[in-house]
Amino acid sequence: xxxxxxxxxxxxxxxxxxxxxxxxxxDIYGDLNGMHYAGAKTRKAYNExxxxxxxxxxxxxxxxxxxxxxxxxxxxNLFMSIYIEFILTGRKNxxxxxxxxxxxxxxxxxxxxxxxxxxxxxxANSDGVIDVERLTDYITPRTxxxxxxxxxxxxxxxxxxxxxxxxxxxxxxxxxxxxxxxLGRIPVDFQRLDADYLSFSSQxxxxxxGLGGLFVKGSVExxxxxxxxxxxxxxxxxxxxxxxxxxxxxxxxxxxxxxLRDELEEGLRELDGVEILVPWALRSPNTLLIACExxxxxxxxxxxxxxxxxxxxxxxxxxxxYKQRFITDIxxxxxKFRYTTVGFALNKNTTQxxxxxxxxxxKDALEYLRSxxxxxxxxxxx
Amino acid sequence: xSKEKILANEYWENYPFKIEMLAKKPKNNGRLTQEDAKKLDxxxxxxxxxxxxxxxVLRWYWIIDNYSRIVACRYEIFGSPSLRAVADMxxxxxxxxxxxxxxxINYKSLEYFLRDHPSNPALPDSKQYEILFVLDSINATVxxxxxxxxxxxxxxxxxxxxxxxQVERAIRDFELKSxxxxxxxxxxxxxxxxxxxxxxxxxxxxxxxxxxLSQIRKAMKEEKKLSGDSLVxxxxxxxxxEEKRVAINATIDEHIRxxxxxxxxxxxxxxxxxxxxxxxxxxxxxxxxxxxxxASTGTLFAIEGVLKQKLDPNIRVLxx
Numbered sequence: 001x002x003x004x005x006x007x008x009x010x011x012x013x014x015x016x017x018x019x020x021x022x023x024x025x026x027d028i029y030g031d032l033n034g035m036h037y038a039g040a041k042t043r044k045a046y047n048e049x050x051x052x053x054x055x056x057x058x059x060x061x062x063x064x065x066x067x068x069x070x071x072x073x074x075x076x077n078l079f080m081s082i083y084i085e086f087i088l089t090g091r092k093n094x095x096x097x098x099x100x101x102x103x104x105x106x107x108x109x110x111x112x113x114x115x116x117x118x119x120x121x122x123x124a125n126s127d128g129v130i131d132v133e134r135l136t137d138y139i140t141p142r143t144x145x146x147x148x149x150x151x152x153x154x155x156x157x158x159x160x161x162x163x164x165x166x167x168x169x170x171x172x173x174x175x176x177x178x179x180x181x182x183l184g185r186i187p188v189d190f191q192r193l194d195a196d197y198l199s200f201s202s203q204x205x206x207x208x209x210g211l212g213g214l215f216v217k218g219s220v221e222x223x224x225x226x227x228x229x230x231x232x233x234x235x236x237x238x239x240x241x242x243x244x245x246x247x248x249x250x251x252x253x254x255x256x257x258x259x260l261r262d263e264l265e266e267g268l269r270e271l272d273g274v275e276i277l278v279p280w281a282l283r284s285p286n287t288l289l290i291a292c293e294x295x296x297x298x299x300x301x302x303x304x305x306x307x308x309x310x311x312x313x314x315x316x317x318x319x320x321x322y323k324q325r326f327i328t329d330i331x332x333x334x335x336k337f338r339y340t341t342v343g344f345a346l347n348k349n350t351t352q353x354x355x356x357x358x359x360x361x362x363k364d365a366l367e368y369l370r371s372x373x374x375x376x377x378x379x380x381x382x
Numbered sequence: 383x384s385k386e387k388i389l390a391n392e393y394w395e396n397y398p399f400k401i402e403m404l405a406k407k408p409k410n411n412g413r414l415t416q417e418d419a420k421k422l423d424x425x426x427x428x429x430x431x432x433x434x435x436x437x438x439v440l441r442w443y444w445i446i447d448n449y450s451r452i453v454a455c456r457y458e459i460f461g462s463p464s465l466r467a468v469a470d471m472x473x474x475x476x477x478x479x480x481x482x483x484x485x486x487i488n489y490k491s492l493e494y495f496l497r498d499h500p501s502n503p504a505l506p507d508s509k510q511y512e513i514l515f516v517l518d519s520i521n522a523t524v525x526x527x528x529x530x531x532x533x534x535x536x537x538x539x540x541x542x543x544x545x546x547x548q549v550e551r552a553i554r555d556f557e558l559k560s561x562x563x564x565x566x567x568x569x570x571x572x573x574x575x576x577x578x579x580x581x582x583x584x585x586x587x588x589x590x591x592x593x594x595l596s597q598i599r600k601a602m603k604e605e606k607k608l609s610g611d612s613l614v615x616x617x618x619x620x621x622x623x624e625e626k627r628v629a630i631n632a633t634i635d636e637h638i639r640x641x642x643x644x645x646x647x648x649x650x651x652x653x654x655x656x657x658x659x660x661x662x663x664x665x666x667x668x669x670x671x672x673x674x675x676x677a678s679t680g681t682l683f684a685i686e687g688v689l690k691q692k693l694d695p696n697i698r699v700l701x702x
Contacts, residue, residue, distance in 0.1 A: 294460065295460075296437060296438075296460050296461050296462060298461075298462035298463065299461065299462055299463050299466065302394060302405065302462075302463040305394070306406070335434070335435045336434040336435065338434070338435060338437065339434065339436075339437035339460075371412075372408075372411040372412055372413075372457075372458050372459060373458060373459065373460055374430065374439050374440075374441040374458040374459065374460055375460065
């Protein structure tokens with residue numbers, strides 16, 4: 001049996017999405033501005049897709065959506081435009097990012113530091129979510145941007161974005177959030193959220209990877225750096241359909257996914273020496289990150305891979321090369337747990353059989369690996 | 383950026399068959415007890431190396447008899463599958479060796495034994511540190527059994543707990559040229575990166591990897607100039623006798639000695655003579671090789687074959 005539980009990084013393409021984009025891979029399709037039947041066909045599908053994107057995030061008609069190749073690309077464009085507009089001209093001198101941002105944003109923050117801009121890293125608290133209190137310490141009128149992702153890609157912790165936006169509003173500081181891990185898992189309402197920028201990516205939405213977008217609030221003046229490039233029509237059509245499915249799924253399918261995740265969580269909670277990271281209430285419905293005492297992450301992944309289970313670890317090459325702090329250190333666990341994290345991210349197609357099989361495989365792997373781990377098995381059981 | 387960085391990293395899917403087998407079905411893992419030691423009439427030694435904070439722990443169980451020979455060897459491990467494979471192979475190699483012989487297991491021989499084919503490296507660059515970790519653990523275990531202490535050396539990288547001496551040794555042994563190589567071979571600088579150069583991280587350090595690398599590269603260059611023992615760049619048959627001797631020694635060090643040492647033997651060159659168009663090399667076997675039945679057949683042909691292939695087809699090897 002093959003079980004795929006690495007859906008925070010990449011999700012399989014939904015057949016419905018594939019069917020929608022198929023005509024744009026197989027048949028003739030024209031340029032958006034073409035004055036012929038092929039152009040008309042493209043225009044129709046493109047407009048529909050854009051409508052779906054706006055509708056599923058409940059963006060106002062005044063907001064702008066800029067397509068790019070991924071959330072990474074969108075983030076990079078945004079940060080570069082902020083740099084040119086505010087930092088380079090000397091109008092602002094500071095940006096604030098959370099320490100649990102995706103790797104590309106941390107890289108950009110590093111670039112800002114190299115250019116002599118002050119960068120504050122918002123720490124996560126012992127629940128794994130970003131500490132809102134600390135934002136008021138860092139924020140000043142000369143802050144050019146605050147960036148906090150909506151959901152942590154490793155631990156699934158849901159950050160208190162609404163409170164952060166409120167603080168940013170009171171200081172009149174632009175706010176950006178990366179919603180890649182949030183779409184299709186928790187409700188995202190761009191108008192109610194009132195963020196200035198929101199980036200997202202197709203690979204977690206059961207659409208083919210390689211497409212992303214950036215929503216910009218209508219009142220924000222657009223820099224010439226942020227604008228549409230030549231459009232990937234097939235990808236945009238797929239993204240529109242995928243977003244529509246994702247927002248429809250928020251009712252029943254996500255609840256089913258949450259139930260399955262909880263079943264896995266309950267099963268693992270009974271095992272000895274297994275810690276569940278991040279409290280249940282603060283976690284996105286598809287993610288479960290555990291730390292198993294005395295069993296190294298990579299060997300655990302290896303054993304599970306033998307059994308046909310794909311999962312991830314928050315220690316080795318998590319979502320990039322390195323993180324500033326280990327997730328277990330942030331959560332206040334003992335340092336012996338640093339290299340023992342294993343994560344499971346479900347998608348809406350995960351079945352109960354797969355979860356039962358996974359649970360059994362995890363038990364077997366733990367027993368086997370602990371049989372020759374230097375950590376005393378009897379002590380764990382105590 | 384180079385093509386190597388654009389290509390995706392390979393994990394388990396492309397490890398050699400040997401590594402895969404050892405990782406899947408390790409044979410020497412587990413523990414030894416005092417009863418086992420009594421049965422084998424030896425003394426049980428247990429030694430831990432590494433820490434869970436840095437992701438690798440190796441616990442050796444060695445039973446040592448009166449002649450300071452390791453008669454039984456097992457291990458317990460907290461680490462990746464490839465580390466398990468390396469530890470399993472070195473446990474196999476340690477068995478029935480004296481402590482001094484176990485110290486002689488070096489990177490080249492261990493890595494050679496992990497290869498499927500002599501020309502394919504056993505582990506990818508990013509995993510080389512695991513081989514060095516196991517060798518260091520054997521060193522530390524022997525020192526602990528002999529009651530000696532490791533010479534203390536300042537820690538360069540706190541995240542991976544790597545000392546200056548370890549980095550220095552890696553740079554010298556493998557002629558490392560970049561920080562990335564150092565990270566591959568020792569794991570220093572793999573995590574928070576604050577030890578690489580000023581600017582990463584908040585803390586100020588007295589020692590950065592960049593400085594260490596340039597210092598040691600400089601020292602190595604000067605040593606090379608002074609020794610003058612380097613290989614000359616001309617065909618083998620035009621070399622003088624002394625140059626031939628240096629070239630032969632280098633080839634033996636690189637391709638042959640490791641094999642002999644693993645079986646407890648060794649060899650030395652007595653004389654190199656020009657004999658018409660042939661070059662005669664007189665050698666003497668040492669250790670277990672002297673008196674070995676294959677010393678005048680299989681082993682000899684292997685040595686001669688390697689020298690003929692690497693240096694000159696007109697070489698003859700004559701054992702005394």
